[in-house]
Amino acid sequence: MAFKDYYQILGVARDATDKDIKRAYHRLARKFHPDVSKETDAESRFKEVKEAYDVLHDAQKRAAYDQYGADWQAAQQAEAQGFHHYQYQGNNSAGEQPFDFDDVFQSMFGGRARTQSGGRRSRAHFDFPGEDLRARIQIDLEDSYRGTTRTITLGSDSGGQARTLNVRIPRGVMPGQHIRLAGQGNPGMGSGANGDLLLEVSFQPHPLYRVEGRDVYLTLPVAPWEAALGASVTVPLPEGSIDLKIPANSANGRRLRLKGKGIPGKVPGDFYVELSVVLPAANSTAAKQAYNTFKETLDFDPRANWGSRA
Template structure:
């Protein structure tokens, strides 16, 4: 997937005001509208312009897009890093379908198929405030034990000059034991202010896990890639194995092949029922970095009548 520079598409600077962006879009939309333009690529350009404007006209999408930074260039191979949008507070992120279906895979990767639509306007003198949404990154160990964390959120706002800025606030949050990635925590009254005497909206925190050097979660189940020596896999062994709750002794059955999964029941993320921990065996070969070790490999080759490629058809 290629990175799209929406500022370049509209021909504006990253410091452009919202009015600058609107004027640039209107000028280019008139120039490349397929009904009037004589340009050979008018339809494609018109769609690109519309997509760029859909992002940059919306302070919430714009500040999330700007999170990518200015180091990316148009056309570069691109994959958003994990948790790239964590810590940004948005209104109406869970709303109904938008026009993302007309846009590129790049747009969908950042904003999803629904495009972060706005919540419906409540036409009343007294109305509840909008619900807000934010993604927060926690450690996998927090899901095992529960935790109290201070989180900082940044809310997109427009300053007096019409430029996008951020308002920051810090909240103390209780992370419940057993929380899963993708789960939402509701903080009542922490969303947008109400209209008149209406109550404030709620804040929904979407949970995601920071990348871990050993473990990865899938729902309540947790996976660990465990390196084992060839003789441990072939002969069986008892090896010390890390888990999120501390090391355990794991029995490797004899004749275990690479990729075999050993299940530690109930050692996944707590819940009712709890998840499981799956240990995936990976065969680690010792280096042949001395003549004695190379000779040991030669002896092994002589001792075994073994061809690992007999199943391949050619």
Template sequence: MAKNYYEDLGVSRTATPDEIKKAYRKLARKYHPDVSKEADAEAKMQTINVAYDTLSNEEKKKQYDFELDNPYANAGGFGGQAGGHGADGSQFYRQSTGADGQNYSGFEDLFGRFGGGFGGGHQQDFGQRGSRQQRSYKGEDQHASIEVPIEVAYEGSTQSITLQIPTYNAYGEPEVQRKTLQVKIPKGMKEGQQIRLSKQGQAGINGGENGDLYLEIQYQDTQRIRVEGADVFYTVDVTPWEAALGQNIEIDTPAGKVKVTVPKNAKNNQQLRLKDKGIPNKTPGHLYLVINIVYPKAETEKQQKAYQTFADEFSDFNPRS
């Protein structure tokens, strides 16, 4: 077996679609030629793009899994089986002999033979002896994922992005096409929503129109921010006395400056929900402020005494009891 796409992405056969996506995103950050310092970054990026294109598509993955389990399933000499997918997921076409004794081989003959449909289709492909009428086929739709800052969700943006799109050449061999596009991202896009770019997918066959390209929007996770659908989770640092006394604070959030009251005796990781302050989608998400209590260092004698006083006042408190 020439390739194993699961090994290329570092996932198991039982990996979920989410696990496959996370593995791809991790590798893409490491090997993208625009940011990577690895010597073989471009080749690595091509490999993981082709692997992800197969494993992220339910039908392609099902076919690929079948061929992993049955590596010789397509090796039989049936005249009607002029093409298929190799065990490594790549398309291939092999020469075969039809009932009329003629050889059909290669990409052009595969579609020329079956283009007119079954039941007399071969005769429909030839208007006169030696003159073939080739049919056109639309290229496949393709899918890619891009990461953008959370600010784009609230403001929208037009960004220049470079993508490496897995595709197949005329010989059925997988290759990667690199393209740079100007993409307008409207505000209010939920994580996981897609933008359709007309005719930016795989090239058509025999003059057929190109497929479409679908870009899935992902928001960059940071130490403070994570996104789930239209909901935004934002970590807020507070002092022990703000958490204990329930004080008012003003903070900068992805939705802008807001004033909130910290609940009295707030706990670490406690969440405050700001309704409709998440991604401004048609159905707005919520903004969740996640409390993170930060304790100051006792660096001076006076500060150490303050902590000692605090300890004396709460001498009956034992967090380990």
């Protein structure tokens, strides 16, 4: 395709504003309109002016034209098709600005184009990396505490076989973080490298723990006498267990902190034990008698400070 200098056709500078381009177009369109012009080449000049205007007043077309010259349409088509199965053939005739595939690939994909030439025809062979794939992986909270390896199965490959991968779960990984598996994404084109597989981590719901950031929370049921008199209770942790001392006169909802026992990290989280006082059911004679004894012997009014302001 012969190169046409659209800026020269409209008589404007290469840094002309959109207003300058419109003004030049309207002036030349009136001059060469076939219905009014007496120029012998009015019709062809009018078409030429309109073609130049159609390109330069469109921001995307103008950008492609400024970068690729005569091959701006081929570049746009290649971009729209992602360069899949795209071949360019040109003759590099005099005055024609060559289409630089390397520039296109570097700016759009970070890839390269290899060109083989023969005579007046050339064919481009593309090398660019494959796309990254994204998926999710659910792990147990305990996996984050100790680090482990999990096996995942992906969709079938081109041969109809399911892909199985061993994934290393790093210690201290958090929900929302990604584990990158290099080269496990979509294949590259030509000699381009494969993309990567990015696994977004989430935690399986746990029957005992809840997670807030790197802090972990456990609700611990305790008997009224354990809360009132104090006790030592074995508490399960995501990694091992601990004998926790419950202070005397602990109220329902009291929170006990185990510093640094949360999810590991450069700054590890904390582990919190929240006390939940569980009352025995008064469903036997002995239980009822015990409650009556409390009622008669304790000077206790649960509503003594009810509604008072501090």
